[in-house]
Amino acid sequence: MQESVMSESQETRLEPALLRLLGVLVLGAILALLDATVVNVGIDSLGKEFDSPLSTIQWVATGYLLAVAVMVPISGWAIDRFGGRAVWITGLAVFLGGSLLTGFAWDAGSLIVFRILTGFGGGVLEPTMLTLLARAAGPARAGRVMGLMSLPLMLGPVIGPVIGGVVLEWLDWQWLFFFKVPIGIVAVVLALKVVPGAEKGGGQAQPFDLRGVLLLCPGFAALMYAFSQAGGIEGFGQTRVVVGLIAGVVLILGYVIHAFGSKIAPLVDLRLFSSWGFSASVAAMFLVGGMLYSLLFLVPLYYQQVRGNGALAAGLLLAPQGLGALVGMPLAGRLSDKLGAKLLVPAGAALVAIGTVGYTQAGASSNLVVLAACSVVSGLGLGMVGAPAIASVYRTVPPSSAAGASSALMILNQIGGSMTVALVAWVLASKTLAADSLTTGFHHAFWWVVGAAVIVFLFGFLLPGRPEQQPAPEPVKESGDPVPGAA
Known part of the structure; x- marks a missing residue:
């Protein structure tokens, strides 16, 4: 023992x-x-x-x-x-x-x-x-x-x-x-x-996937542009947004067809998604990006527009969310090595939902201490979701595929964040206009974040559970290769 x-x-x-x-x-x-x-x-x-x-x-x-x-x-x-x-x-x-x-x-x-x-x-x-x-x-x-x-x-x-x-x-x-x-x-x-100067798995002379670059990079950029322009009352109905979305989807579908038929290694290997654990983990990070960036968008804006705070004060009032994450991420990361993501992600998503509910009731004179506590809870929850989900991504792929996994993870995380921010910005603008009340608009927008947290809560149970014991990795040697054979 x-x-x-x-x-x-x-x-x-x-x-x-x-x-x-x-x-x-x-x-x-x-x-x-x-x-x-x-x-x-x-x-x-x-x-x-x-x-x-x-x-x-x-x-x-x-x-x-x-x-x-x-x-x-x-x-x-x-x-x-x-x-x-x-x-x-x-x-x-x-x-x-x-x-x-x-x-x-x-x-x-x-x-x-x-x-x-x-x-x-x-x-x-x-x-x-x-x-x-x-x-x-x-x-x-x-x-x-x-x-x-x-x-x-x-x-x-x-x-x-x-x-x-x-x-x-x-x-x-x-x-x-x-x-x-x-x-x-x-x-x-x-x-x-x-x-390290030559880490394990690096330096392989893979052919450059030019066709993949010409399809995936502008496709990703077109989607990011469309989402960045979709805020406001017109939302996703604007011509430039529709054109961006159509172009992005067509180019990415073209990349999918190319990647599965390519004779050279594709820019992002879509075969990684054949692993359920990898697909579930990356999808969770897509949703995490949505929750994180939506709160980073809505909370400072609430303090500025509803309560009349300046930019500096609004930034400082966002700090409790960072404090919660500061506690949650290292703790959840350590626990995920023993428990996996299946238990921690639903627990974290529940905390995000609970913390955000407080903002769905907030007005111009709500207690700042209560709202700060809600931000701490939300930040703690985001930390408990993010770290295990990222770790789960790399437990489901071999080290040689880590670079491709990182690209896929970052692409979906950023698309999730941009898409959800555009959605809550549209909800905020449209509900504010419909109710002629800025506070009501913020309430509806925060409820959408709560809904995303509920989806992550349910989805979290599909993630990999307790990780299998792995052999200890080779120690890292600074500015060089890992030390072979070291204990």
Whole structure:
């Protein structure tokens, strides 16, 4: 019995090299995750600075989003072809270069172009981080590592509005972009020392799937564009939204046909979806993206529009959700290595539903302490859903397929988030107009988030249960291959 306990402890412990790798990758990835929400807070200020209408300046956010959408599918092939270390450092360097150039933009056009360049770099960071950590941790420690790694997924979008508010309150607009550069330089220096140079499964000379790129990347980007334009009273009936959705669906269906008939390795291997465990886990992350980004959209907007708070105050009032996630993710990640996702995901979804119900009753004078408690509960629930679901994805594929799994995971997570935000934005606008009450509109929008949580609760029971015991993975050697044969 004692030997069994010791064996399990040795199998799941995180050695210092792996913890350093985790820290360095999180430091770089959180910059990209902060980027979108920091800039979104400043859209109005940027429009005034460059004397540009909203229809033009919104491309600062939309252009970045579309650049990310183009790069996410390519990242899996690039990792297998060039190795995760090379892709990570290159992506981080492009991201930092684009951020620096954006701060020196002289008009709206140059601002948008440099933001697109930044998106090309940022689009490879999160999939590369997921792949490197999944390979380094192995199935036995996937839950613990993904629980710790998932913190920036939750905290980045929460902290972003706070940073954006502080910058706009005290500094010039350029610092929306400049603040990332010194942190990123530190991340690059540390990555050169810590990130393995030739991780297991990397560097394979796979042919480049050009046809897949020409189908999947613009298809994903078209869907992301359509969802980004679907908010407001006109919703999904706008011509540009309909055209974007049709183009996206047609291109992705074309990719599906191509992927199953291709003689070379497709950009994203759809055969991964033949595994029920993988399909269920990725679908759960699609729904998690919907819940997370809907709350990140609705909660600050409620504080600004219903209660009259400024951008900085609204960002600070979102912090309790991040606090809940800060507690929930590492705890759920550790537990998922023993219990699996089947128990933790429904429990987390129930907490999200309970916390969000409080906002369905909130008005202009509701108790802030109660609402903060609701946000803590929701954040705790999101953490309990996200970490086990991500870990479950990597337990259902071999290490050699981790890069393709990361691309599929990121694509569906972002589509889920964008689609649900567009839906709740349309519900908010239409119900506010119908009832002539902004508060009523928010109540209906929050109820849609509760509905999504209920779906995740039911769907969670279909996820894989307790993970099978796996052999301990080889320890990570910094700036090199895993140490063969080490205990």
